[in-house]
Structure formats: structure tokens, C-alpha cells
Amino acid sequence: EAQVTQNPRYLITVTGKKLTVTCSQNMNHEYMSWYRQDPGLGLRQIYYSMNVEVTDKGDVPEGYKVSRKEKRNFPLILESPSPNQTSLYFCASSFLGAEAFFGQGTRLTVV
Amino acid sequence: GIQVEQSPPDLILQEGANSTLRCNFSDSVNNLQWFHQNPWGQLINLFYIPSGTKQNGRLSATTVATERYSLLYISSSQTTDSGVYFCAVMDSSYKLIFGSGTRLLVRP
Numbered sequence: 001e002a003q004v005t006q007n008p009r010y011l012i013t014v015t016g017k018k019l020t021v022t023c024s025q026n027m028n029h030e031y032m033s034w035y036r037q038d039p040g041l042g043l044r045q046i047y048y049s050m051n052v053e054v055t056d057k058g059d060v061p062e063g064y065k066v067s068r069k070e071k072r073n074f075p076l077i078l079e080s081p082s083p084n085q086t087s088l089y090f091c092a093s094s095f096l097g098a099e100a101f102f103g104q105g106t107r108l109t110v111v
Numbered sequence: 112g113i114q115v116e117q118s119p120p121d122l123i124l125q126e127g128a129n130s131t132l133r134c135n136f137s138d139s140v141n142n143l144q145w146f147h148q149n150p151w152g153q154l155i156n157l158f159y160i161p162s163g164t165k166q167n168g169r170l171s172a173t174t175v176a177t178e179r180y181s182l183l184y185i186s187s188s189q190t191t192d193s194g195v196y197f198c199a200v201m202d203s204s205y206k207l208i209f210g211s212g213t214r215l216l217v218r219p
Contacts, residue, residue: 031205043197043209050205058206088152092207097141099159100199100207105152 002027006091006103013081013110021076021106023091031094032074036087049074081110113138113202117210124188124217132183132213134198142201143174145183149194188217
């Protein structure tokens, strides 16, 4: 089954404790990206990648890192999480310019 | 950048009713998608519809790219249709730009 898989689905962590949210897709898509969704602010892009070893900042990259060492994986790293990073996170993938598919979402709470 | 506006912001229907959701966008786009965000927060693909009309069961969508709008039709609504419906367009850097959504509640 074609899918984008994020883990974990839910996470509660403490300020400053490094964490990684994984994202994997099995559709051989070149383009992968991360979004966060916040009440009143909608969905905003954090980082994106057009292919292996090619990543770039989206609209709200501060406090996040990404890597794209393999085509199928695009992890999101929070090196020192803060409460303002409490949000619902989505990973997405697509062929360039084509239909995008989203993961199930990761609900992160930083206390 | 491209602006995406959705209307209405909120909609309450009785089960069995029909509805039309609208999405206006400010510039020409190559990609338009409709999503349903269910009560568990998942974004479900409904339509990939840069232009023309598509139908999938009780749902259909029409995009008139030259006039910069898209419509999502829901017929014979069911309680499971409740949630938030998002329209999203893709800009020249392949980023999806989302509207603010239409929150739909279908009452039994």
C-alpha cells in the first residue's frame, strides 16, 4: 500500500530534550516536506527536500533540522524543543508538482 | 505569495443535505487539492484537481483555473463527513499553500 508513515503519532516531552520525528514514504517520491498546524495559523511549511541531500527552509524553520540521506526517509529533528513547538506535525511527499500525500500526523506537546 | 480563501468558514448541515464549499486563489496554479481533516487530525486526500471536474461517490469537485476558483460538492451528507475541509494550491517552489478551511458539522 502506498503511504507516508510518521512516528510517533503522539509525543509528550520536556523542554530541551532532543527528539526526532521520523517520516518514510514508499512511493519513490522526490519531494518531501514537513508542515506544522496551529490553531489560527493554519498549516505552514517547515522544511522541504527536492531530492536526496537537497534540503531547504520553508516558512517556519527556526528550531528545526532535517536530513535526506535516503530517498524514502525525511526525519524532523528538534535539538532543543521549546513549548512554542507544541503543535500537530505532518510529513508529506509527492513527485515534483504532482499530488501530495500526507502522513497520519504527530501530535507533539513540549512541557 | 499566493493567497487562498475558503468559504464558508463554518457550516452546519442536517444529515442528508447537500452543500457547496468554495476555494478562491489569487494567482494561476498548476496543482490544486482538496483534503478532509477528520476528528483524529488526519489529512485525507479527496481530490487532485488542477482543472476540470471529478467525482468520487457523493463528493465531486470542479476547478475553473482561468477564473481562479474551485468548488467541492457534498451530496447526501453523513455524520462521518464532519471535520474540516481544506483547499491547497501549489506554488512555483512546490510548496502547498492551504486555505483556512471550512469546518463542517453534520447533525443526525
